[in-house]
Amino acid sequence: MVKYDFDLITIGAGSGGVRAARMVAGEHGKRVAIVENLRTGGTCVMRGCVPKKLLVYSAHFGHDFEDSAGYGWMQGEPVFNWPILIANKNAELERLESVYHRLLRNAGVTEIAGTGRLADAHTVEVDGKSLTTETILIATGGWPTMPQIPGIEHVITSNEALDLDALPKHIVIVGGGYIAVEFAGIFNALGTEVHEIIRADMILRGFDEDIRESLRDEMTAKQIKFHSGTKVERIEKTNQGFTVNLNASEAVATELVMYATGRTPNSRDIGLEEVGAEIDDKGAVVVDAYSRTTVDNIYAIGDVTDRMNLTPVAIEEAMAFVNTVYGGEPTAMDYVNVPSAVFSQPPVGTVGLTEDQARERGAIDVYMSNFRPMKYTLSGRDESSMMKIIVDRASDRVLGCHMVGVDAPEIIQGISIALKAGATKAQFDATVGIHPTAAEEFVTTHKKLPDDD
Numbered sequence: 001m002v003k004y005d006f007d008l009i010t011i012g013a014g015s016g017g018v019r020a021a022r023m024v025a026g027e028h029g030k031r032v033a034i035v036e037n038l039r040t041g042g043t044c045v046m047r048g049c050v051p052k053k054l055l056v057y058s059a060h061f062g063h064d065f066e067d068s069a070g071y072g073w074m075q076g077e078p079v080f081n082w083p084i085l086i087a088n089k090n091a092e093l094e095r096l097e098s099v100y101h102r103l104l105r106n107a108g109v110t111e112i113a114g115t116g117r118l119a120d121a122h123t124v125e126v127d128g129k130s131l132t133t134e135t136i137l138i139a140t141g142g143w144p145t146m147p148q149i150p151g152i153e154h155v156i157t158s159n160e161a162l163d164l165d166a167l168p169k170h171i172v173i174v175g176g177g178y179i180a181v182e183f184a185g186i187f188n189a190l191g192t193e194v195h196e197i198i199r200a201d202m203i204l205r206g207f208d209e210d211i212r213e214s215l216r217d218e219m220t221a222k223q224i225k226f227h228s229g230t231k232v233e234r235i236e237k238t239n240q241g242f243t244v245n246l247n248a249s250e251a252v253a254t255e256l257v258m259y260a261t262g263r264t265p266n267s268r269d270i271g272l273e274e275v276g277a278e279i280d281d282k283g284a285v286v287v288d289a290y291s292r293t294t295v296d297n298i299y300a301i302g303d304v305t306d307r308m309n310l311t312p313v314a315i316e317e318a319m320a321f322v323n324t325v326y327g328g329e330p331t332a333m334d335y336v337n338v339p340s341a342v343f344s345q346p347p348v349g350t351v352g353l354t355e356d357q358a359r360e361r362g363a364i365d366v367y368m369s370n371f372r373p374m375k376y377t378l379s380g381r382d383e384s385s386m387m388k389i390i391v392d393r394a395s396d397r398v399l400g401c402h403m404v405g406v407d408a409p410e411i412i413q414g415i416s417i418a419l420k421a422g423a424t425k426a427q428f429d430a431t432v433g434i435h436p437t438a439a440e441e442f443v444t445t446h447k448k449l450p451d452d453d
């Protein structure tokens with residue numbers, strides 16, 4: 001029998017790769033190495049969800065100071081200091097990175113810094129050193145991608161936006177997805193003038209239409225300027241910053257241009273195709289339901305497979321891989337009713353089918369509630385919350401719940417348990433609300449939208 005250096009080599013130490021490596025070494029006693037060329041923790045912890053959420057918290061304070069006046073708090077003009085926020089955020093990331101190193105060390109995982117490349121289906125080369133292994137797990141994530149227009153070299157992505165030296169007075173953000181609307185909300189709340197350029201008519205493609213419209217209206221009310229149905233033709237550097245030239249002969253002068261036009265899987269240049277692992281035309285590693293690539297002993301999880309690009313999904317895919325390969329229990333990830341959130345201002349929470357998706361499957365009833373959050377009665381903030389319940393008419397089963405408004409991600413996480421358990425609208429209605437909360441709207445909303453079938 002061939003004796004390999006390791007039982008498993010994981011390439012990529014992001015959320016998915018770290019979870020798999022820890023479990024296989026710590027729980028199954030296997031010899032595991034993890035290879036990473038950037039920081040341990042990956043996109044979510046180092047360049048995505050975590051630092052972004054810290055900036056979102058900071059943005060909320062901007063609103064909270066304003067809201068406090070109606071509650072009797074008399075204060076002077078608050079002063080915001082961007083370098084303090086970034087320094088504190090960076091210190092927290094250092095702490096988290098050391099936690100990740102400790103978790104890997106305690107599980108007995110060998111950490112290897114460098115870029116991993118497959119020499120053959122059982123050999124990973126890291127900076128000229130060859131390591132052999134029985135199984136390989138590709139968990140290399142994704143990277144921002146941008147259209148190649150003239151002047152694109154001047155723009156930043158979310159990677160750099162999290163580490164700017166100074167807060168810009170004016171920013172143009174291109175894109176209408178998760179990242180674009182989240183950063184538009186952060187910069188706007190911190191005092192930057194924000195222009196968001198979207199090629200479509202509406203932000204957040206794929207989300208429920210009422211959610212999209214509701215968030216767009218709330219963002220517009222906060223003075224975020226949308227340029228919809230608009231494309232950037234070229235970007236020119238000027239003495240003050242940049243000129244962003246749009247179609248329709250329009251141009252916007254700005255201090256900074258950020259692109260959030262999607263991410264592409266980090267699948268190239270790691271030797272996958274050379275060893276026979278298929279990559280599709282979007283760069284995603286092709287895998288089966290058990291995350292196995294077209295090479296028997298090579299698996300891939302997370303954003304590099306471009307299935308559902310969310311951190312908790314990558315972690316679940318890692319657990320399914322561990323159960324399948326080391327637990328003797330073939331486990332396929334279940335992608336049904338995966339909740340997600342957009343940390344915009346106000347935030348979005350969503351689980352299950354959109355109204356349009358549900359209608360394609362059969363007759364539905366739609367329940368909706370628009371209301372002003374209680375907190376804003378005294379503060380006077382002009383912001384509404386909106387929630388929507390999609391119900392299958394034949395079975396009464398709740399197919400989707402969507403919300404825009406304060407605490408939407410926290411509320412939808414709880415609601416997603418009910419959807420996962422197959423709850424009916426009658427069971428939602430039989431649930432007693434907690435008063436006064438926003439979440440109680442999900443169990444007290446009986447206003448059915450008129451049937452337009």
Ligand code: NDP
Pocket residue numbers: 146147174175176177178179180182198199200203204205260261262263308309310340341342343
């Ligand atoms: P998304 O795929 O969500 O959105 C991309 C946006 O860019 C869309 O609005 C798209 O427009 C637009 N776009 C694409 N190509 C072009 C182009 N050539 N010119 C102009 N506009 C273009 O990508 P993001 O970068 O926002 O996020 C990447 C992934 O990261 C997401 O898919 C998500 O899974 C994950 N993520 C999750 C978060 C969360 O869970 N809270 C937060 C941040 C990221 P159109 O609609 O017309 O296609």
